[in-house]
Amino acid sequence: MTKTRHYTFMALAGLTLAGCIYEDNGLVFTNQAPQVSSVELPDQVLTVGRPLTISRAENLFWDDDPLTLTATSSDSTVVAVSMALGEGSYSLTFDPRSPGMATVSIIATEPEGDGSGDEQQPQGRSVTRTVGVTVVESAPRRAP
Known part of the structure; x- marks a missing residue:
């Protein structure tokens, strides 16, 4: 289950990476x-x-x-x-x-x-x- 979440998160990050900023070594999505x-x-x-x-x-x-x-x-x-x-x-x-x-x-x-x-x-x-x-x-x- 953890692996599935990891890949789901990566797919989401790949689609919206242009709208992200990095904060505290994690992704924070900004509008x-x-x-x-x-x-x-x-x-x-x-x-x-x-x-x-x-x-x-x-x-x-x-x-x-x-x-x-x-x-x-x-x-x-x-x-x-x-x-x-x-x-x-x-x-x-x-x-x-x-x-x-x-x-x-x-x-x-x-x-x-x-x-x-x-x-x-x-x-x-x-x-x-x-x-x-x-x-x-x-x-x-x-x-x-």
Whole structure:
């Protein structure tokens, strides 16, 4: 039984080693703040009246805890944004309304935790990712 516990512990440590600190010659697991993932989200050029929806927007961030995503636009007269949760996945929609430029901020927030001060609990921290949006009146024409 001890051997089984040892291997179980080692497997757990191997999966979460990046979130550990060493203390008193033992492992102490600490909660890590959410981070921006390596999934690319380039600046966007959109056409008035032609919305763009990004499925599985939660993949734009990384964290061991469930995240709450929100989005805001620096100018909602140029591009409005909305975030919808459906079937366990977030969809981010850009709604281009008038020509111009705006910055969209996508915020991922971890839960507050239980307030115990335990370093293993999430702390309600957040991280923001931004994307520039240029809205044009009509799609650029391609050369023949």
